[in-house]
Amino acid sequence: MDSPRLARIGDAAIGLIAREGLRGLTHRGVDREAELPPGSTSYYARTRLALLELAIARMVELDDGHLARPVEGPDDAAEAIAAFLHHSVTDGRTRTLARYELALEATRRPELRAAYDRGGRQLREHAATVLTKLGAVEPEAHVRTLVGWCEGIAFDALAGAGGEPSREELAAGARSLLCTVLGGR
Secondary structure: OOOHHHHHHHHHHHHHHHHHOHHHOOHHHHHHHHOOOOOHHHHHOOOHHHHHHHHHHHHHHHHHHHHOOOOOOHHHHHHHHHHHHHHHHOOOHHHHHHHHHHHHHHOOOHHHHHHHHHHHHHHHHHHHHHHHHOOOOOHHHHHHHHHHHHHHHHHHHHOOOOOOOOHHHHHHHHHHHHHHHOOOO
8 A cells, every 4th residue: 555544444444344244334434443534534535436446455465465475395385375374264364254245246346346356366476476486387277276275265264164274284285286286296
């Protein structure tokens, strides 16, 4: 985010979406959540769409910060994936729940879909870069498998019946998936 205030507004919007759903997201509600003077959110995000896009941009920024760690081989990549997933279902749970809310809303609102897809492409490009570095023959094809596995694990942990997986369990699963994707490397 360009400013600490925008980040604060984005964080507050994410928190409201996760806690109350999209119906609970209002400019005034974000002002209260962020402990900002009335009208602050409206100054930065004039419309509801702009506020939703700001929340998505903040989520992508936070995810990028979590994924910035360079990896040095399949085991290291598995540990990085496990760390990201574990964070997504524990300390980063709020962001993951908000992302699910926004994903569903994006299926109904094409103007939001564009912003949501931009964020998703960024994550997938990062995954393709890592898979390429690890020697994947078809990294773009395997990105869908990797992202789908991660999404399924997170959804099952937060909204399904799977419960919270341990970091060790996640690392073992990621190792197994990477071994398959990388052809046994």
